[in-house]
Amino acid sequence: MTNDDLNKKTAEPEVKKDAGSSTVSSADISKQFVKSTAAPPPLTKKRRLFNTGSTYTLRKPLRKWFWLFLLPVTAAFVIGFVWPFIQGIYLSFCKFRLTSDATFVGFDNYARIFGDQAFMRSFWYTAVFAVVSLVIINVLAFAVALALTQSIRGSNIFRTVFFMPNLIGGIVLGYLWSMIFDGILSHFGTSILQDSTWGFWGLIIVVSWQQIGYMMIIYIAGLNAIPEDMLEAAKIDGANYFQTLFKVTIPNVMPSITICMFLSLTNGFKLFDQNIALTGGQPITVENGIAIKETELLALNIYNTFYNNQSEFARGMAQSKAVLFFILVAVIGLVQLGITRKKEVQQ
Amino acid sequence: MKNMKKILALSLVGCMCAGALVGCKKDSGSSSGSSGTASTASKADDKKADDGGETVELKGDASKGSVYWLNFKPESDEVLQEVAKMYTDKTKIPVKVVTASSGTYEQTLSSEMDKSDAPTMFVIGTPAGVKQWGDYALDLKNTKIAKELKTDAYNLTNADGKLCSIGYCYEAYGLIMNVDLVEQAGYKAEDIKDFDSLKTVVEGIHSKASELGFDAFTSCDMDDSSSWRFTGHMANLDYYYEEQKAGTKWTECPASITGDYLPNYKKLFDLCINNSISDPKELATGGHDASNQFKTKKAAFTVQGSWEYAGYAEAGLKNMKMIPYYCGVEGEDKAGLNCGTENCWAINSKTSEDNQAATMDFMYWCVTDPDASKKLVDTFGVMPYKNAAASSNGFLKNADEYTNAGNYVMDWATNYQPNVNDYRAALVSALNAYCADQSDANWDGVKKAFVDGWATQYAIANS
Numbered sequence: 001m002t003n004d005d006l007n008k009k010t011a012e013p014e015v016k017k018d019a020g021s022s023t024v025s026s027a028d029i030s031k032q033f034v035k036s037t038a039a040p041p042p043l044t045k046k047r048r049l050f051n052t053g054s055t056y057t058l059r060k061p062l063r064k065w066f067w068l069f070l071l072p073v074t075a076a077f078v079i080g081f082v083w084p085f086i087q088g089i090y091l092s093f094c095k096f097r098l099t100s101d102a103t104f105v106g107f108d109n110y111a112r113i114f115g116d117q118a119f120m121r122s123f124w125y126t127a128v129f130a131v132v133s134l135v136i137i138n139v140l141a142f143a144v145a146l147a148l149t150q151s152i153r154g155s156n157i158f159r160t161v162f163f164m165p166n167l168i169g170g171i172v173l174g175y176l177w178s179m180i181f182d183g184i185l186s187h188f189g190t191s192i193l194q195d196s197t198w199g200f201w202g203l204i205i206v207v208s209w210q211q212i213g214y215m216m217i218i219y220i221a222g223l224n225a226i227p228e229d230m231l232e233a234a235k236i237d238g239a240n241y242f243q244t245l246f247k248v249t250i251p252n253v254m255p256s257i258t259i260c261m262f263l264s265l266t267n268g269f270k271l272f273d274q275n276i277a278l279t280g281g282q283p284i285t286v287e288n289g290i291a292i293k294e295t296e297l298l299a300l301n302i303y304n305t306f307y308n309n310q311s312e313f314a315r316g317m318a319q320s321k322a323v324l325f326f327i328l329v330a331v332i333g334l335v336q337l338g339i340t341r342k343k344e345v346q347q
Numbered sequence: 348m349k350n351m352k353k354i355l356a357l358s359l360v361g362c363m364c365a366g367a368l369v370g371c372k373k374d375s376g377s378s379s380g381s382s383g384t385a386s387t388a389s390k391a392d393d394k395k396a397d398d399g400g401e402t403v404e405l406k407g408d409a410s411k412g413s414v415y416w417l418n419f420k421p422e423s424d425e426v427l428q429e430v431a432k433m434y435t436d437k438t439k440i441p442v443k444v445v446t447a448s449s450g451t452y453e454q455t456l457s458s459e460m461d462k463s464d465a466p467t468m469f470v471i472g473t474p475a476g477v478k479q480w481g482d483y484a485l486d487l488k489n490t491k492i493a494k495e496l497k498t499d500a501y502n503l504t505n506a507d508g509k510l511c512s513i514g515y516c517y518e519a520y521g522l523i524m525n526v527d528l529v530e531q532a533g534y535k536a537e538d539i540k541d542f543d544s545l546k547t548v549v550e551g552i553h554s555k556a557s558e559l560g561f562d563a564f565t566s567c568d569m570d571d572s573s574s575w576r577f578t579g580h581m582a583n584l585d586y587y588y589e590e591q592k593a594g595t596k597w598t599e600c601p602a603s604i605t606g607d608y609l610p611n612y613k614k615l616f617d618l619c620i621n622n623s624i625s626d627p628k629e630l631a632t633g634g635h636d637a638s639n640q641f642k643t644k645k646a647a648f649t650v651q652g653s654w655e656y657a658g659y660a661e662a663g664l665k666n667m668k669m670i671p672y673y674c675g676v677e678g679e680d681k682a683g684l685n686c687g688t689e690n691c692w693a694i695n696s697k698t699s700e701d702n703q704a705a706t707m708d709f710m711y712w713c714v715t716d717p718d719a720s721k722k723l724v725d726t727f728g729v730m731p732y733k734n735a736a737a738s739s740n741g742f743l744k745n746a747d748e749y750t751n752a753g754n755y756v757m758d759w760a761t762n763y764q765p766n767v768n769d770y771r772a773a774l775v776s777a778l779n780a781y782c783a784d785q786s787d788a789n790w791d792g793v794k795k796a797f798v799d800g801w802a803t804q805y806a807i808a809n810s
Contacts, residue, residue, distance in 0.1 A: 284776040310808040
């Protein structure tokens with residue numbers, strides 16, 4: 001599953017909410033839900049178990065056969081994720097060239113990683129990249145979303161246009177932008193491959209260009225869900241624009257901020273396509289026995305270890321890097337979720 | 348009288364073998380002396396593809412097997428599909444040819460070999476490849492395909508003496524010259540015999556480029572589709588002369604190199620980039636299509652290899668010649684072309700015996716059937732097999748001419764580059780900086796990538 005697929009899945013409900021009935025907030029839905037389930041008289045435990053009333057006749061077979069309905073998606077999840085994941089973890093403890101032909105070597109691979117200075121460097125580089133891209137993407141996406149929720153003529157067209165870069169694949173984007181950057185930089189006698197500063201900002205520009213539109217849609221959904229009466233009350237109380245923004249709007253879109261920050265942070269850490277297509281890690285310096293690819297993000301480092309390192313341990317090492325990488329992204333993602341969740345308010 | 352006949356026959360056989368071996372040769376991890384005409388007879392017997400022993404027959408039943416050839420040359424795909432179809436039509440044995448897209452052979456091989464329907468026939472082209480994939484290669488020693496070989500020079504053996512892969516064609520690279528254009532500019536192609544004479548012609552053409560309507564060199568792009576011409580092929584001149592200086596042939600990747608001939612590389616590289624169609628500052632980005640420039644007569648010289656011959660000839664170029672990398676090394680008027688190969692067939696040792704037998708039969712047919720080998724020779728160049736069709740490749744003829752004139756053949760020491768992709772990438776990066784600003788400081792960067800980069804990548808590859 002690519003990043004984009006993942007993004008789409010996570011964000012789909014939000015987008016739909018926006019497209020369908022923008023006035024129905026999640027709170028409204030839950031109210032309705034409470035209403036409908038609260039209609040029958042409260043059940044005792046006994047009655048709940050043996051209830052044969054008409055409301056529940058449909059549920060019973062469902063309860064009995066629920067596993068059948070769960071089966072396809074569970075099977076797909078196990079085949080497409082759980083099994084490869086477990087195998088991946090196992091392989092990180094192995095020496096192998098083909099995944100079907102591996103020898104167990106214990107923690108050797110992990111021990112090797114810590115001696116790999118290029119990996120440690122690309123870790124810090126990635127961290128900086130992820131934070132910078134997170135800030136830029138979210139600030140700009142929120143600003144654009146704010147602008148496009150004012151009643152501007154043609155705002156739907158703008159939304160579509162801003163969203164469109166997200167429809168282009170990362171590799172194509174990388175190559176397209178490398179042409180654009182080099183077209184400009186050639187006037188200054190350099191290229192994006194020659195200067196790591198340009199390489200860094202080039203990557204930031206590409207991912208921002210791609211992801212701002214996407215995050216914007218999520219923010220628009222969040223902004224549309226803010227109850228009108230709250231904004232109106234703020235206005236009546238005499239709050240100015242910035243007071244309304246910081247005291248009413250932002251606290252109310254915290255769920256959107258949470259999801260957008262989660263997506264942009266993990267996307268930043270996982271970035272691969274744009275990296276390989278735009279800079280491929282160039283420029284490279286060889287100093288004191290270490291070859292440093294100055295614009296190599298973590299995912300590309302893992303890929304290069306797997307395919308371009310001729311050492312017999314390279315593939316196992318790449319695999320253990322990938323496992324560490326997973327743990328890192330998961331922990332950072334969860335910590336960030338925890339922190340921003342706390343700031344969410346009940347409407 | 349009988350004895351006389353025997354002696355005559357033997358000496359004739361000897362002549363034939365010598366004839367076959369007069370050509371290009373390449374280290375195979377165990378090659379002999381340094382002169383181009385050296386025969387491979389001095390090789391250790393255990394490393395010979397055919398040590399005179401009985402032909403080893405594979406156990407499986409070929410009629411029950413199938414062939415899956417994972418090819419790594421995209422430009423040959425069309426021909427290979429035709430050849431596969433010819434074989435299937437003839438024998439009813441299915442032959443599948445899959446071509447990995449350019450630059451992704453290692454990735455494709457890794458994933459394909461993991462499948463139950465794995466390639467039965469694949470390419471192991473370098474000593475590093477033998478280390479990585481040798482375990483999956485069937486020992487080809489004394490098999491019927493090995494008995495067909497004219498030379499062992501293009502075979503790859505592992506440390507235990509297992510014949511992992513055998514060359515199915517060899518190639519040559521150097522500077523390709525459009526003789527007509529050189530003459531049109533008022534020079535004689537025969538006059539180019541060393542770096543100085545080359546320099547005179549190249550700079551002469553470049554200075555009159557606007558008047559002549561063509562330039563000296565095609566663009567020397569440093570993007571992935573072109574940089575290997577300089578970081579892989581041209582770099583070979585340093586490795587080769589280093590070997591010569593040390594008086595040994597590399598049989599495995601050395602832990603470090605000296606870069607003693609890097610100044611010579613610089614001379615030739617400078618000549619190429621400063622006398623070409625493109626401004627050196629534009630080379631990092633690439634996109635100039637040197638091959639097309641040469642085909643459309645926009646330049647008189649290009650840095651390329653024998654595999655381009657068919658394409659150039661098709662484009663209507665008739666009078667072409669490949670000349671050595673003249674770089675100012677002493678005695679280089681006796682230089683020949685860089686000859687070697689990365690095109691070596693291996694049979695998957697883990698596939699079924701039936702498939703192995705079917706693959707062996709198919710390989711044998713490829714190098715013995717007149718129609719099939721004709722088709723293959725046209726795309727591959729030369730196939731060093733006794734009954735394969737003769738080559739029509741002009742550049743490989745040039746290679747033979749040099750060898751026959753007593754010039755030395757430069758072997759492909761470049762095949763030993765450690766962690767080849769990463770090594771070359773660092774070199775490209777340094778060359779980019781140098782092309783943008785041809786300062787001594789930037790050349791130091793190139794030197795670092797070239798010499799220190801080698802040791803660094805060697806250490807990584809062997810950690």
